[in-house]
Amino acid sequence: MKRFLSLAGIALALVLTGCDEPIPPGRGVYMLMDTSGTYTGELKQAQRIINAILARLDPGDSFAVARIDTGSFSEKDIVAKITFDDRPSMANQQKRKFRQLVDDFVRKVKPAAFTDVTGGVLQAIEYLNEKNPGRKTILIFSDLKEELKKGYKRKNIPLQVDRFSVVALNVTKLRSDNIDPREYMDRLEYWQTRIEEGGGRWRVINDMDRLERVLGD
Amino acid sequence: MQLADAFSLNSPASWVLWFVVLTLAMYFARIPAHRVILTLTRAIYRALRMSSRSVLRAAEKLVQRNSEVLLAAGREAAERIVEREFERVDAGVRRDLSECPTLNRRLSEQVTKMEEDHDQSKVVPPTPPGWVNAVKAVADIDSKGDPMVAKILESIQTSLVKAQEQARNDYRTATESRHQHLKNMIPAWRKAIQLLGQVDGKVTSLLQRTQIIDRHMDEYENIIKKSDRAERMLSSSSLVQFFISLFVLAIAVGGALINFNLIARPMAEMVGGGNYIGGFKVADIAALVIILVELSMGLFLMESLRITRLFPVIGAMSDKMRIRMIWITLTILTSLACVEAGLAYMREILLQDELATSALLRGGDGTSYQVQFQWITTAAQMGMGFVLPFALTFVAIPLETFIHSLRTVLGIATVGSLRGLAVLLRTVGDGFRYVGKALVDIYDVVIFLPLWLESQVKSHSGGVRKPARGQS
Numbered sequence: 063m064k065r066f067l068s069l070a071g072i073a074l075a076l077v078l079t080g081c082d083e084p085i086p087p088g089r090g091v092y093m094l095m096d097t098s099g100t101y102t103g104e105l106k107q108a109q110r111i112i113n114a115i116l117a118r119l120d121p122g123d124s125f126a127v128a129r130i131d132t133g134s135f136s137e138k139d140i141v142a143k144i145t146f147d148d149r150p151s152m153a154n155q156q157k158r159k160f161r162q163l164v165d166d167f168v169r170k171v172k173p174a175a176f177t178d179v180t181g182g183v184l185q186a187i188e189y190l191n192e193k194n195p196g197r198k199t200i201l202i203f204s205d206l207k208e209e210l211k212k213g214y215k216r217k218n219i220p221l222q223v224d225r226f227s228v229v230a231l232n233v234t235k236l237r238s239d240n241i242d243p244r245e246y247m248d249r250l251e252y253w254q255t256r257i258e259e260g261g262g263r264w265r266v267i268n269d270m271d272r273l274e275r276v277l278g279d
Numbered sequence: 280m281q282l283a284d285a286f287s288l289n290s291p292a293s294w295v296l297w298f299v300v301l302t303l304a305m306y307f308a309r310i311p312a313h314r315v316i317l318t319l320t321r322a323i324y325r326a327l328r329m330s331s332r333s334v335l336r337a338a339e340k341l342v343q344r345n346s347e348v349l350l351a352a353g354r355e356a357a358e359r360i361v362e363r364e365f366e367r368v369d370a371g372v373r374r375d376l377s378e379c380p381t382l383n384r385r386l387s388e389q390v391t392k393m394e395e396d397h398d399q400s401k402v403v404p405p406t407p408p409g410w411v412n413a414v415k416a417v418a419d420i421d422s423k424g425d426p427m428v429a430k431i432l433e434s435i436q437t438s439l440v441k442a443q444e445q446a447r448n449d450y451r452t453a454t455e456s457r458h459q460h461l462k463n464m465i466p467a468w469r470k471a472i473q474l475l476g477q478v479d480g481k482v483t484s485l486l487q488r489t490q491i492i493d494r495h496m497d498e499y500e501n502i503i504k505k506s507d508r509a510e511r512m513l514s515s516s517s518l519v520q521f522f523i524s525l526f527v528l529a530i531a532v533g534g535a536l537i538n539f540n541l542i543a544r545p546m547a548e549m550v551g552g553g554n555y556i557g558g559f560k561v562a563d564i565a566a567l568v569i570i571l572v573e574l575s576m577g578l579f580l581m582e583s584l585r586i587t588r589l590f591p592v593i594g595a596m597s598d599k600m601r602i603r604m605i606w607i608t609l610t611i612l613t614s615l616a617c618v619e620a621g622l623a624y625m626r627e628i629l630l631q632d633e634l635a636t637s638a639l640l641r642g643g644d645g646t647s648y649q650v651q652f653q654w655i656t657t658a659a660q661m662g663m664g665f666v667l668p669f670a671l672t673f674v675a676i677p678l679e680t681f682i683h684s685l686r687t688v689l690g691i692a693t694v695g696s697l698r699g700l701a702v703l704l705r706t707v708g709d710g711f712r713y714v715g716k717a718l719v720d721i722y723d724v725v726i727f728l729p730l731w732l733e734s735q736v737k738s739h740s741g742g743v744r745k746p747a748r749g750q751s
Contacts, residue, residue: 088553113640113641113642114640116640117636117637117640117641120552120553121547121551121552121553122551122552122553122554123553146553148547148551148552148553148554149547149548149551149552150544150547150548150552150629150632150633151548151628151629151632153552154632154633154635154636157636157640158636158639161639161640
């Protein structure tokens with residue numbers, strides 16, 4: 063009823079005022095999956111999250127899933143990416159294929175030696191800026207512990223995440239975090255600072271029951 | 280310096296000093312102060328009174344205008360009703376008059392048949408032969424024991440008896456035939472009564488129709504005379520019509536809402552689900568536009584059928600053009616209804632596909648999500664998709680009533696508001712008047728001491744002071 067009345071109102075308003083400046087439609091979601099070391103054991107959880115996100119996305123939205131490995135700033139690390147067709151029937155077929163791709167990846171994935179989270183985020187920013195959706199969301203499914211291979215330079219690279227929403231999912235606590243919880247808190251604070259300095263919005267969701275809020279907000 | 284300290288409000292003595300100074304100042308400025316207070320409050324009072332009168336005059340003009348509009352609308356409605364009744368009478372008379380020659384012929388046939396039967400029933404029964412009396416006279420002669428004569432007489436008697444029996448039988452036969460003719464007249468009479476009953480029914484129907492016309496004509500005359508009764512009736516009727524049409528329109532909005540939900544989702548298959556205009560999906564806007572086009576076509580159809588009179592241009596069209604327009608709007612409506620039925624079917628398919636995809640993403644087998652008796656919901660949706668556009672066509676009737684009665688309701692509401700405003704302005708004006716008087720009294724209360732002293736002095740010197748209010 064509300065939508066119907068709103069549409070009736072907007073139809074009248076459009077007739078009276080003409081079309082306003084267009085708002086970029088749709089959503090763009092880029093999910094980074096940590097495949098380093100022991101975190102590969104959490105990938106089943108990542109699969110559930112991806113399926114939930116697929117169910118929530120609409121025709122015209124963009125979605126990409128990429129792995130975080132030794133060097134993540136690369137298109138080769140994108141496991142699957144798609145911009146859903148405008149037609150709902152086609153979009154449903156694309157969702158099924160996407161799910162199949164992710165399933166295949168999770169089945170065959172091998173643990174990475176290092177964790178280049180920054181590179182992954184930079185790749186996500188590049189992808190989403192290219193797609194330019196109305197809402198940009200980067201999901202980082204990782205413990206956020208960055209371990210770079212010697213020679214890889216990632217420090218002091220500013221993250222241009224203006225009007226991005228960056229959500230850290232399932233940030234597990236490491237053994238060392240249990241010994242000194244400040245490490246865990248420092249890690250979260252470090253990423254929060256980087257994202258917020260870049261103009262983005264930072265959130266952490268460890269309770270997967272709140273997953274519906276990832277795209278809802 | 281000491282004088283400044285005395286007025287610095289730092290000590291009770293300075294407060295007393297200030298009080299005395301102000302009291303004296305107020306005492307000396309008493310008359311002009313009273314005049315200022317009363318003049319100001321009276322000015323406000325008069326301005327508000329004048330505004331109140333202006334508002335009341337505006338309300339009266341609006342009442343007059345409302346009355347004119349109401350009576351004009353009532354006159355038009357009464358003319359339409361009377362015109363329609365005359366059309367019915369005309370149609371009835373034409374129909375009945377066209378049957379009159381047939382009825383007349385059938386009645387004439389019946390009457391002719393009855394006359395023939397009646398004439399035949401009047402045939403005189405056969406008289407006994409003329410020689411019977413002569414023979415009877417001979418037969419009555421006494422035989423006086425002559426066997427010959429007796430035999431002759433016996434023979435004559437026998438012949439006579441036979442002749443009588445023959446005559447009686449002939450008479451009975453003739454009478455029976457006459458009765459038969461009379462009997463034959465009964466169905467003819469019945470038919471004639473039936474035909475006359477038909478004529479009576481038609482005449483009675485015409486008479487009833489004329490009584491209805493008389494009643495409407497009385498109402499029409501009352502409206503023409505601009506009687507209060509007519510105005511009250513029209514006003515009351517408008518209010519009732521307003522609320523009824525509002526209720527029906529609310530139901531229609533519900534129907535449109537269901538219609539919208541039926542076609543909004545599958546519309547994405549046609550115009551795309553990811554396109555937006557002004558933050559709204561193009562699919563939703565397209566669905567809304569389809570419903571609005573259907574409503575427009577419904578309005579035009581009703582207008583072309585002369586059921587409603589919202590567009591004078593359509594009403595003024597020639598009959599040929601109007602009939603063309605009826606067919607065109609009906610064709611467009613039927614096409615849109617078919618499109619909606621197709622979209623409703625598509626909606627069901629999409630829904631099943633989405634359910635299957637969701638089941639797959641939740642970890643199910645991903646095979647098609649089938650529900651038993653699913654065809655019932657599919658058929659129901661298609662039926663609704665086809666029927667709702669035609670049902671929405673009839674929205675034109677309550678819409679016309681709503682628009683017409685809205686003028687009256689708004690007029691009544693505005694008059695009420697204006698009268699309320701007039702009362703408010705008058706009340707506030709009166710309030711200012713009494714506030715002025717109260718302020719004058721409060722002023723005198725503040726300077727009661729010098730006033731008391733003044734009255735004491737004047738009473739000792741024999742002078743009489745006029746009341747302060749009288750001075751102003």
